[in-house]
Structures are given as C-alpha cells and as structure tokens.
Amino acid sequence: MAKTYLQTIHDRAVAVSDEAIAALSGFDTDMPTAATDPTETLCLLNTLGSPATTATTSGRFFGLVVGGTLPAALGARILTSAWDQVVFNDATSPIGVKLEQVAAKWLLDVLGLPAQSSVGFVTGATMANFTCLAGARHAILAQQGWDVLERGLWGAPRLRVIAGAQSHVTVLKALTMLGVGTDVIEWVPCDEQGRMDANHLPAPDENTIILAQSGNVNSGASDPVAQIVERANGAWVHVDGAFGLWAAASDTTRDQLAGYESADSWVVDGHKWLNTPYECGLAICKHPTSVHAAMATQAPYLKVGGDAAPKDMVPEFSRSARGVEIWAALHSLGRDGLSEMINRTSEHAQTLAAGLRKQGFEVLNEVVLNQVVASLPLADGWAAKLAADVQNSGDAWFGPTNWQGREAIRFSVSSWATTDGDIQRTLDAIACAKEGVGF
Template sequence: MEFTVPDPLTQSTTALAIAADRAAKYLATVHDRSVAAAPDALAGLGGFDMPMPTAPNDPADTLALLDQLGSPATTATAGGRFFGLVVGGTLPAALGARVLASAWDQVVFSDATSPVGVKLEQVATGWLLDLLGLPAHCSVGYVTGATMANFTCLAAARHALLERQGWDVQAKGLWGAPRLRVIAGEQAHVTVRKALSMLGIGTDVIEYVPCDPQGRIDVGRMPEADAATLILAQAGNVNSGASDPIADIVARANGAWVHVDGAFGLWAAASPATRSQLAGYDGADSWVTDGHKWLNTPYDCGLAICRHPAAIHAAMATQAPYLKVGGDAAPKDMVPEFSRSARGVEIWAALHSLGREGLRDLIDTTCRHARTLAEGLRAQGFEILNDVVLNQVVASRPAPRGWAAALAGAVQRSGEAWFGPTTWRGREAVRFSVSSWATTEADIQRTLAAIAATPDAPADA
C-alpha cells in the first residue's frame, strides 16, 4: 500500500482543534471529579494494551482513544485538592504558552535555531533574578527539574573547586583529582545526593550535620570549611518547609562553594511576608528551584541559577570554554541538553500573567491555606509537627502503626483529596503541600471534612 502524506497544515490544525476541545472539556470537570483515578478508570488503561497498528490511523481517532482511556485515569493535579509532591496546577497562561510553544516546535539550541526561545529566556532570566533578589549577572539555565538543576550547578561547583587546586576536571576527569569535601544537613534532599553520584563525587564523602527539630542545619555543629569544600544548604525542607540558616552558613563558608537547593522554597523570596525565611540566601554561589512547583508552570521547568556563569559554561560548554565578553552564551552551552524545549516560554508566560503582585498573592494565599489546614487538623486531634512557616503541613496523631498510609489511601480512594504519608523525626505522619493557584478555602474545608469522615485506621496485622 502506498502511503500518502496528508497536507501537514490541515492535519496539524485539525488535530490541535480536537485536542483543545477535549482538553477544555477535561479541565471543565477536573474540580468536581475524583482527585485520584477511580478503579474502573485504572482498569480501562488495559485498553492501551494492543499490538502496534500496521496502517496509519486518523489523528482524530488517536486523540479520541487517548482521551477516552487516558483522561479518566489521570490524577487531578490541575484541581485544587491535590496536596502532594509540593507541586501546583498549571496557570492558564503557562498552559496556553506550552500549547503555543509546542506548535512553534522550537529547539532552543541557540538564537539561530530559536530567536524567540532565546529572547524569552533572556527576558525571563532578568525578571527572575530581580524577583528573587539575586545578583543581575547570575546565569539561569532552563532544565527539566530540580535534579538536573542540582546536577548543573554542582558540576559548576566541582569545576571551580578543582580549578582552584590546579585540576582541569573537564579534560582530566576525576582519576587522580584532588579530593573535595562535601558538607550537608541530615535533611538534604535525595536529588542533591543523586546529583553528587552522577558527578562522580559520591555520597560517602558527605559530612552530615545534625539538624534541629524543624530540619534546619545546626550551624554550631557544622565542621570548618575551606576552599576545597562544597556546602549544601536547603531553602524549604520538603516536610517542614523550614530553611537552613543560610546567612550563618555563608558567614562560616571560609571560601567554600555554598549551594542552595530551593526547589520550592526559593520562591518565598518573591513575597515580603515569607522572604525572612531565607535570610542571607543571596550570599550563596548557586541556587536551584522549580517552575513547576510554586510558580505553577507545566512540568519540566527547572532552573539552575549561578553567581559564576563562567564556571557553568566551563562545565557545560561544547565548544571554546570562554564566555563572550559582554555577551551571552548559547543555551546549549549552559545546560546539559542540546535538544531543549522552549521551557523559558512557559516561565515567561507565568511571570507575565501573574506580575509581581500576582506571584506574591499566590505565595501568600497558599501559605494562608496551609495555616487554615493546620488549624483544622489540630481541631480534629492531630498534632502539627512543623512550624507552618510556608506551605507545608505535617500532622500526626496517636494511632496504630500504619495509620498514616491507611488514612491517605482512604481519602485518595474517596476521591476528595490527595495527600501522602511521610515519616518525620521518627514519627508517622501525613504531609500536605499547598502549592496550587487553583486551591480555594472551600477545597481546604472539603479536605478537612473528608479526613474527619474517614474511620480510624486499624493496626497492622
């Protein structure tokens, strides 16, 4: 059979219209549907188990099947009652930007392959640094998420720390390299440890520092650092929301490279009400955050921010490792990927649509919802284990072993809300991350009602 290539413009515009219609219908019901996928929807995923088609299919049929089987089996993260993983829904402008950027089909390799992609990254970079109160000369790399952002910044740190000792890690690798020290709090996130492993530094070298009851580094117990040391600080503990005393850490750095993992917590700098949580953060050498957390962009919008662009460029560049004087490096030479989507378009759209006041209100409102949630849980007999300084709530109660997973599972099955179990300071607990622009006061009360209506979990057998 001879395959006839359809008219690409007609096929693409038709498919886009169909997808937009189906997506709009999905979003129109997402606030009322079960937050977790229902059992019959999960069973329906078996419909995808088919042999790969031999002949081409009409794109309309492909999209219909995707919607019919896939949409019911999603977790409703776009709604207001998803409180897991410290992620928010997607802002309307950011959603539209992803659709438009997908139609543009840009590879942001350089300004030759995507003039608009590079320009919007440059503009968004200026906005971000200003909002976050970071030096205007910092570089911002647009990567997939916090893991790759940590990898990128820590690669720059590895380069700079070894260069001080006369070692070119890009040329010589780590065989025979001088040993680096790594200092981190006991509560350092797993993605930072993963980045160290991928960089060949490893995790056994980490000198862990005890933390206080909120998960903050106890600076008084931190070993003395030097110019061959990497210090890993945290802005926003994934359980408590607390941030390390970064000002004190920077003051004791003694020439060490200070890296701040702020996957969600760094956004607290954008609001006067929460900025004090990050005192001294601007004195660090590198920072990481995620757009798809508190900024509410689509996924794959991580940000690697560095005070030393030349170190980033040296670690990531694929050609002459020198930044143009007074110029900007191609995006491909500041991050690991060559084939990069136009992530900066979505960051730009989120910031442009929110404005300074909108971003401040998003942060302040979600923090207020978290405090309301904590008060409601306390009224039900829960003990709140963290100081609710940002958007995180960790709650526990006297109950048989396994109660937290049982409670979270029961509420998920009810479809009313999604939150997960955790272990905090040796105690079973449930954790709520209030991060979405779509969450309302009614969503908080509905979640509290669902928890109150859930029977106590039985003891483990």
C-alpha cells in the same frame, strides 16, 4: 478534549478509580499497520487516558510540592509545541532565546538574586542541582590546577562536601552523577524543624561544597544560610530551593530565607510554587563562567562569541522552549500576583493546620510556608490507611510520611487553584477517614 478536561477537573475525584486503571488495558494492542486518523488517535487517548489521570491540576492535590498549571503557562506550552522550537541558540530559535533572557532577568529581580547570575532552563530540580554542582566542581578543581574536563576525576584532588542531614535526595543523586559518593559527605545534624545546625558545621575550606536547603519538603523550614555563608571560609555554598526559594517573592515570607542571596548557586523549580508545567527547572549561579566551562560544547558549526548559547549553560544539547512557559507565568501573574499566590497558599496551609488540630492531630512542624505535617497517637500503619481512605473517597490527595521518627501525614499546598472550599472539603474527608483508623 483538553478544554473539557480542564473545565470538569474540579468535579472529578482526585484519585484514579480501579475501573479507570483497568481500562488502560485498552492500550495493550499491536502497533497499527496502517496510518490512523489523528482525530481517532486523540479520541482514544482521551477516552482511556483522561479518566486514568490523578487530578493534580485540581485544588485538592496536596501529595507533592507541585501546583496546577496556570492558564497562561499551559497556553504557552501549547503554543510552543506548535512552534516546535529547539532552543539551541538564537539562530535556531530567536524567540526562545529572547524570552529566556527576559524571564531570567525577571526571575533574578523577583527572587532578589545577584543580577550577574546565569539562569539555566532545565527539566527539573535534579538537573538544576546537577548543573550548579558541576560548575562548583569545575571551579574548585580549577583553583587547584586540575582541569576536570580534560583529566576527569581519576587522580583529582579530593573534594569535600558538607550537607544537612535532611538534604533532599535529588541533591544527593546529582552528586553521585558527578562522581561524588554519599559516603564522603560530612553530615551536619538538623534541628527539630529540619534546619541545618550551623553550630555543628565542620570547618570548611576552599576545597569544599556546602549544600544548604531552602524549603524542607516536610516542614518547609530553611537552613540558616546567612550563618553558613559567614562560616564558609571560601567554600562554595549551594542552595537547593526547589520550592522554598519562591518565598523570596513575597514580603510576607522572605524573612524565612535570611542570607540566601549570599550563596554561590541556587536551584528553584517552576512547576512547584510558580505553577508552570513540568520540566521548568532553573539552575542559577553567581559565577556564570564556571557553569559555562562545565557545560559548554564545541563543534565547528556553533556560534562563536557573544552571549553564551542556551546549550552551553545546561546539560541538554537540544531542548524545547521551556523558558517561554516561565515567562508566561511571570507575565500573567506580575510581581503582585506571584506574591499573592505565595501568601494565599501559605494561609491555606495555616487554615489546614488549624483544622487538623481541632480534630485531635498534633501538627509537627511550624507552618512557616505551605507545608503541614500532622500525626496521631496511634499504632503503626494508621497514616497510610488514612491517606488511602481519603484518596479513595476522591475528595483529596495527600500521602503518609515519617518525619523526626514520627508516622504522619503530609500536605503541600502549592496550587493557584486551591480555594477555601477545597481546604474545608479536605478536612471533612479526613474527619470521616479518622473513624476507619480508630481515632
């Protein structure tokens, strides 16, 4: 059933039909009293569930910065599900721990990050930001003689947080979960591409966390991390690079990230530009002992000594072998394949932008990576209507946005499966939908 689904995905409408949504009411039944044959259960799931999926694995889904799952990464997820590993430590899953160690080494190498950095495998960018920022909080307070694990935050020295005005909401969510309210953030204005203006950076000190970004979700632009680090004055510099940090894997796009390797911690997400399944977030830190101090658990039956167990470097105590999927994606692509995928999708974004300009759109961003934001000189509401019309056609999926005070449509070209034909089909669908918005 899954094989058939994938084999037909490129022929399916990207958006879900009203009929398929209505059919989901078939799940609204009482829980069976007697056991059900597993095949019957799966058939029901496939019959009602498969038509109600947005075709994010096709080459024409551009609504979020996510890519369709690579075949090797999908196969790894199926195999690890059969293994049923809990990657607690190397006693509960020798294979899970080994492949996380290998994948971590490969990641640091291909991303050009310090080899001594820790790599924590978490659910996504939100928890990766949480992990790194917990390590930063612990380290900064420890320098002032405050043990946050024992004493909590009541009465603790106040942390300073400096962030760009276009920081992603997941970073702010992580901060609030760590007890840092958004009202205390010292906001730095951004330029027309969403990059933090380092010239307006407040004078930081050793009690400060600076939140930088590699890959603005609208423009794709990255903050000037090199300048930020130069002015850090002992502050902890954290880079949210959920998708943008993958640009470091290509010689063509790496120059967008100048100075990124000099930061203290980084976040990158596998299910974005690496095209793994979901729940493959990565928390990377130049100071492993700080993360370990913030995340470690203590119990009499845990292994003592040696390398830190996975459960002592991330929030989850027990979790699946998600590092295997990262390893499988990197192994199947190789260094050249990863670079080629980054370059190819970036070139698709350039082609898309050029096609939109020919249709009368104004492209609002410098298309430096895989993001395109385009606008029309129309009354409010046109972007949502145009996006909905294209979605309803089944030809492509993208969404409306509002950026720099302009109503617009946004595209994220992140999938290994996207072809030249997919880009042209999307442009043709947009050309037809424009008539409906009066342009």
